[in-house]
Amino acid sequence: MTATPRPARTVAVVTLGCARNEVDSEELAGRLAADGYELVEDADGADAVLVNTCGFIETAKKDSVDAILAATDSGASVVAVGCMAERYGSELAGALPEATVLGFDDYAAIGERLDDVLTGRPLVPHTPRDRRTLLPISPVQRSAVLAGAGGRGEDSAPAIPGHDWLRRRRLASGPTAALKLASGCDRRCAFCAIPTFRGAFVSRPPAEVLSEAAWLASQGVRELVLVSENSTSYGKDLGDLRSLEKLLPQLAAVEGIVRVRVAYLQPAELRPGLLEVIAGAGGHGGVIAPYFDLSFQHSSPTLLRRMRRFGGTDDFLRIIERARSLAPGAGFRTNVILGFPGETEDDVAELERFLTEGRLDAVGVFGYSDEEGTEAMRLAGKLAQHEIDARVRRITDLVEELTAQRAEDRIGERVEVLLTEDLSATEGPGTWLGHAGHQDPDADGTTTVTGVPADAVDGRLVDAEVVDTEGVDLVARALVPAAAPAGR
Secondary structure, eight states: OOOOOOOOOEEEEEEOSOHHHHHHHHHHHHHHHHTTOEEESOSTTOSEEEEEEOOSSHHHHHHHHHHHHHHHTTTSEEEEEEHHHHHHTHHHHHHOTTEEEOOGGGGGGHHHHHHHHHHTOOOOOOOOOOGGGGSOSSHHHHHHHHHHTTOSSGGGTTTSTTOOGGGOOOOSOSSEEEEEOEEOOOOOOTTOOHHHHHOSOEEOOHHHHHHHHHHHHHTTOOEEEEEOSOGGGTTGGGTOTTHHHHHHHHHHTSTTOOEEEEOOBOGGGOOHHHHHHHTTTTOGGGOBOOEEEBOOBOOOHHHHHHTTOOOOHHHHHHHHHHHHHHOTTOEEEEEEEEOOTTOOHHHHHHHHHHHHHHTOSEEEEEEOOOOTTOGGGGOSOOOOHHHHHHHHHHHHHHHHHHHHHHHHHTTTOEEEEEEEEEOHHHHOTTOEEEEETTSOTTTSOOEEEESOOTTOOTTOEEEEEEEEEETTEEEEEEOSOOOOTTOO
């Protein structure tokens, strides 16, 4: 007698945090689909809701908890995964009995774990551990360890948790997508706990990255955003610190890809050769965006040393000056932290000098908060919360003024805009929304283009001239017909 197949169970995936988490969610979604689950957008009516949490800073953790609690209102079984779930494990499970908490090592068998949850089989939440200890300290030795453990696929959970791009299922539409270069981080910034729960830095092999890029292109993606915890470290465990410089032109040559941008660069590791490739000194048809997402965090040399970081205002300005000498229209974004223990008024003034002279396109401003397991928790010189808040407001106001001025500097500039949304129905024929090369698709403002040809579709590049601004957003007029979606 033939057994009746069970109806497909439904699962909704909710993602919080960064683009790296978005990639993880799409890989988890692909695994679940391969295991017979039906992916749905709405939690209401779903059998399960998978919440991919963020555990970076206090506000992100609060957002993750709120998302978990909101998911329980749907009546579905709720499963928490991601950085917050990995970082706190059994502690989070005890605080939120409404959800089942799974760690990174459950990713490879996520379908089985959801089966357990839906059938009521009890699961013991993991006890968090320092994932940096799972691989050798020497980056080059890691490849040998991973090869001996079964390679860099699903058997290498300690390195790149549950990584399996071959089953990746896109959860978002549109012509841009994140592509993960690596996982983990070897830096020891005093304020950051990410290395403890993401583990040591591990690069993906170039051939694998190129294969995934080609697959994304086949799914309609035209712009790749390369992400990791530290993209400038790419290749150091592969024995070649110039791996990213070599990989970028290969990605630019993938059929269908019209733009490649790199996110999460460390200023202290930005080699001259990599800077030149990103700035377009080697050509590559303009596909590599002259875009520098640099993690400055501050610019006071004294405070940066307390943060266990390097450089300072003058070093950072030299980086920007060199990039602009090669690509005058290059884009720059960063994040800065205010209120780190020991920060003085002189430190804040030094940061103001850097921001004023640097003329960045986008700046995220954050207030310091203690993070468990970090060196900064033990540092003297803690500032009162009201003082941190006041400094955040002060720098935020400055940044809003400076970035708006930087946008105005671009009036008259020629930009290439990747079209993402047709506004013709509401804003008039030939009006589209998109982003220029100096604008990250999710974080750095937008460009509205008028005069776009009637046959345009999303994913095309349009040459345009900037004619106006609205804060950090640009308004531009199309100059030439849109390029074909398959490339130039």
